[in-house]
Amino acid sequence: MEDSLLGARIRQLRRARGLTLADLAEAAGLTHGFLSKLERGLANPSIPSLSAIALALGTSQVELLAGTPAPDLPVVQVQRAHEGMSGPYGLGSAQLLTSGDRRLQPMLFEGSNTDPGEFFTHAEDEFIHVTHGRVLVDLGPQGTAELEPGDSLYFAGGVPHRWAAAEPGCYRLFIVKEGTRMP
Template sequence: MASLDRITVALGTSQVELLAGQGNVQVSAVHRAGEGTAGSYGLGRARLLTTGNRRLQPMLYAGDNTDPGEFYQHAEDEFIHVTDGKVLVDLGPDGIEPLGPGDSLYLSGGTPHRWSTGGPEVYRLFIVKENPDAR
């Protein structure tokens, strides 16, 4: 898994996105609760809520890390919505944004970011990322 982490960092992706692959893309598709590729994503775990090579990659993310880890910076825009818990989003030179349930953050491509728990409990996020490889 450590090797897979290094590969995903070099490719600018995550384990969960790499393991999901491209698959066949339908015009519309229903995703049932509990379905979707799940795996490591940053310092937490994520489950993708779509399959195939979609332009948007919605996912559910859960973490309890107190260390924010390394900064991530990618060309794609990203939307984050907190569903549970508290999270501290470190935006590098733009400071730290504390977020709680119901709060959202839109990150333009190129924005350095990392996050950690803002309390003792697990935080859960709904994240939507652009997929640079989508057709």
């Protein structure tokens, strides 16, 4: 991905969440100067830095790298099974099922973690459908849901969430998240 597109995506998400550069720098444990250069396309983040930025913005590395503006996106897009950005997402891995700056971000997620890790909170609504395994979804003050294959869960933006395998083994989720569109 071109550095300026990644920087623009980070800036757009930071502003959408009402954060200043100083706020994001503190939350991600990075310097204000580095983030300023990154947003202007003058620096490249390391994988750990990109992960810290994604966590501070309530998103993932995969979404940061894939959710960039693309001029003239087709009205209809076919994406083959071997296509699509993939990489770390929370405590597992994900493959985005579409590309570009879209209103919806469908993805396949796979994990085997039994520890749910840290809560994620973002402004966008999210839909989860379990395709394999049993999953325990912790929604903070909204409670906990145990989901089995065929079960689905929808939650509004702003709801803290995290998930883990309800029993040892792999689980797979089909997730649709609202995209944060570039202006």
